[in-house]
Amino acid sequence: MATTTGILNNAANVALTNNQINVHNGSTTHNYHHPTPPEHSLAPLAKLYRHCAPGAFLNSAERPDPPKCSPRTRGKLLGETKGFATAEGPTSSALWLTGSAGSGKTAISQTTAEELKKEGYVLGCHFFFRSSKDGKRSDGHCWVPNLVDEMVRILPETLPYVEKIIRSHDSVFDQQPNGVLEELFLGPLKAITTPKRFSFRRTLKSIFGRSSTSMFATHIPRLIVVDGLDECKSPEMQVHILKTIANIIPKLPIPIRFLIASRPETHIRAAINEAFSNIPLHRINLDEDQDIRKDLDEYYHDRFSAIRRDHPSLRGEDAYKAWPSQEQIEALIAKSSTQFIFASTVMNYVSDRRGNPFTRFDVVLGIKVTPQKDKPYLELDFLYRIIILTVQEDEREVVFLILSFIYLAGKGDYPNLQLRASPEFLEAFLQLEVGDVPRFLDPLVSILSLPEARSGQITMLHASFFDYLRDPGRSEDLTMRFDGAHEVMAWRVFEEGKRSNWQPSDQFPSAINENDALDSFLLHASRAHMSLDLILALFALEQSILNRHVVDINLPYNQPWLAVYISQINTLLISNLGGQAPFHVPDSQSELQQHRQEMAHIIIRFVTNGIDRSLLTSLIRRLRSGLDCHFDGSRLSGKVTDEICRPLIKALVQVSPHMREKLSWKNVETLLQSPDRIIPVHAFLEGENLKCAKEILEFIQKSRHRSLAPDLISSSLNIQMEQQWMQYIRKHERRI
Incomplete structure (x- = not known):
């Protein structure tokens, strides 16, 4: 060339x-x-390297500042991991290092590997990461090539065997990791440890330059670190890797130790329990670390000491030696929730030389508002976002609803509803199936703890998680809203009100009393997502109160405060529906009828502005069946139901022709089949509305002829309705 x-x-x-x-x-x-x-055509090692993930190696340039344990912290845990790796014994084994997100798994893996590599114990490392630049660090097919690449450098006598296999077997890398591990790792390792072919003592001597009888004779490279297994992009591959490790352990010719670090995801926990049932397995759960508060205290003191020594704003100033106070450090420890990622993120923000450490520390403690340009929890927010996005998109809404109730139950602001953060209570309260709460929350087990018993409490492992969800500046499109929770609570209070006949107080309340059903319902409705059903319930409740107010002016509880309740409901409806109609409490039947029709038109306009088939069908179904509500022992049915439903139906058929085009034939048919007591033909199509009737007749005729789903439409019923409407229109033709 x-x-x-x-x-x-x-x-x-x-x-x-x-x-x-x-x-x-x-x-x-x-x-x-x-x-x-x-x-x-490539050389074997070049071909091997093509299938590696360079960024996953222990000292990769892609990981310039990997997390490591700070001095004076995690001493007991590091002693345990290093003791596991260096322990004498003829059999291979594994250690599962687990813990919630940000608990320090990678820092412990990194520190253990770095320290033992200096002593010659490390045989290979692979650090998975979901968001790597080239995507290779999250690819489960790369971890075995990485391991083989490190093996041929640490144990060079394996190199000829690896090269021979690659040359003779072009498709070796097309296999699943278990096949590649058997051929390129286990095969060469067995070959160099077979006494008939090679002396393993000689191998050790060639590596360390010492006799196998020297003090380094037991320093056989034996530790393999697989960190961040949950960051492997495929859960199926995560399980496959665990099974591959468990299957290879009994076949290994030397006592190799696998350190596997991952979050306690349900499928990982199940795979470990199954695959390692007959394999020596040690477990370390960082969430059960009894020394975590002491370690965090040491960490914060060391970092603040470095700030006082090195930060340009404080350097050399003796006056700051007492900053921060132990009380403030205790507050930080409480906010950390035993998670080192919170501590490191906060301290990186406070120690940044571009900012004032005092101001930034006050931001972290919540004393000062976060400056708009600042991102004090950037690393933590990235972690939370990644975790939430593991929830399937179509399940995210119900997951956020469950989380909102866990948060509200923890605050204890609504004792009348006796909210509890247990699977049993939440499933009953939200009308979910048994077992739904653990199933929906399963992707979040790295930041929350699910109880063994269904009546037990769900606990958050990260106290700062709800801070993230509630702050739009941090969570952005994943911000947790509480309007869905308040809608659910409004309905629960509404049902209670029906059972108690909405017994109102006998005097005007000076403040909202949450023990009163009507007050509590209006409180939650004012904070709720204004769904169609809630709109209709408020409308029905308002009309029921108004009707009793107008019909019987001498009711014993007909005090001025009643007008205030009516005004509250009306204002709530108007503000949510976008109407601007003036309002005063009607004192006559004519005023009541006029207000009822105005409100009906506002509701229908609101519905039809963003109308879709499902919303319209829901509205029509509610109108067809009537609105079911209680007030003062009077069930909203019969005449009362007609007075509420008929204005809504009239407003619906009076919407613009453009909006009527969105009515499916099934919806029109359902409307026109309504009982005579709700929608008699002549009840609302009078005078100028006859033109609307003629348009609906034309719609019926067109829909019947172009219908492609005769099973959904009764032809005889269509003809009967058509004849009824035609007869009515001809009778009043002269009015058009």
């Missing part, structure tokens, strides 16, 4: 770009591409 380049260097109309030759002739350019050498 070099010769060709020299020949063409001065050629006219010829351009060379990497492996491509571009020849321009007149108006045409011809491209001659010299392809990259195919994989089968």
Whole structure:
């Protein structure tokens, strides 16, 4: 290729770009591409490296500042992990290092590996990461090539065997990791430890330059670290890797130790319990670390000491030696919730030389508002976002609803509802199936703890998680809203009100009393997502109160405060529906009827502004069945139901022709089949509304002829309705 380049260097109309030759002739350019050498032409080690994830190695340049345990912290845990890796024994084994998100698993894995690598114990490391630049660190197929690449450098006598297999088996890397591990790792390792072929003592001597009888004789490279297994992009691959490790352990010719670090995801826990049932397995759960508060205290003191020593704002100032106080550090420890990621994120923010450490510390403690440009919890927010996005999108709404109730139960602001953060209570309260709460929350087990008993409390492992969800500046499109929770609570109070006949107080309340059903219902409705059903319930409740107010002016509880309740409901409806109708409490039947029709038109306009088939069908179904509500022992049915439903139906058929086009034939048919007591033909289509009736008749005729679903439509019923409407229109034709 070099010769060709020299020949063409001065050629006219010829351009060379990497492996491509571009020849321009007149108006045409011809491209001659010299392809990259195919994989089968590469040297074995080059082919091996192609399948590696370079960023997952222990000291990779892609991980310039990996998390590590700070001095004076995690001493007991590091002693345990290093003791596991260096322990004498003829059999291989595994250690599962687990804990919630941000509990320090990677820091412990990194520190253990770095310290033992200096002593010659480390055989290989792979640090998974979900958001790597090239995607390879999250690819489960790369961890075995990484392990083999490190093995041939640490145990060079394995190199000829690895090269031979790659040369003779072109498709070796097309297998699942278990097959690659058997061929490229286990095979060569067995070959160099077989006494008939090679002396393992000689292998050790070649590596360490010492006799196998020296003090380093037991320092056989034996530790393999697989960190962040949950960051592998495929849960199926995560399980496969665990089974591969469990299957290889009994076959290993030397006592290798696997340190596996991951979050306690349900499928990982189940796979470990199954795959390692007959394999020696140690477990370390960082969430059960009894020394965590002491370690956090040491960590904060060390970091603040460094700030006082090195930060340009404080350097050399003796006056700041007492900053911060132990009380303030205790507050930080409480906010950390035993999670080192919170501590490190906060201290990186406070120690940043571009900011004032006092101001930033006050921001962390909540004393000052976060400056708009600042991102004090950037690393933590990224972690929370990744975790939430593991929840399936179609289940995210119900997961956020469950989380909102866990938060509200913890605050204890609504004792009348006796909210509890247990699966049993939440499933009953939200009308979910048994077992739904643990199932929906399963993707979040790295930041919350689910109880063994259904009546037990769900606890948050990260106190700052709800801070993230409630702050739109941090969670952005994942911000947790509480309007759905208040809608659910409004309905629960509404049902209680029906059972107690909405017994109102006998005097005007000076403040909202949450023990009173009506007050509590209006409180939650004012904070709720204004769904169609809630709108209709408020409308029905308002009309019921108004009707009793107008019909019987001498009711004993008909005090001025009653008008205030009516005004509250009306204002709530108007503000949510976008109406601007003036309002005063009607004192006559004519005023009541006029207000009822105005409110009906506002509701229908609100519905039809964003109308879709499902919303319209829901509205029509509610109108067809009537609105069921109690007030003062009077069930909203019969005449009362007619007085509420009829204005709504009239407003619906009076919407613009454009909106009527969105009515499916099934919806029109359902409306026109309504009982006579709700929608008699002549009850509302009078005078100028006859024109609307004629348009609906034309709609019926067109829909019947173009219907492609005769099973959904009764032809005889269509004809009967058509004849009824035609007869009515002809009778009043002269009015049009």
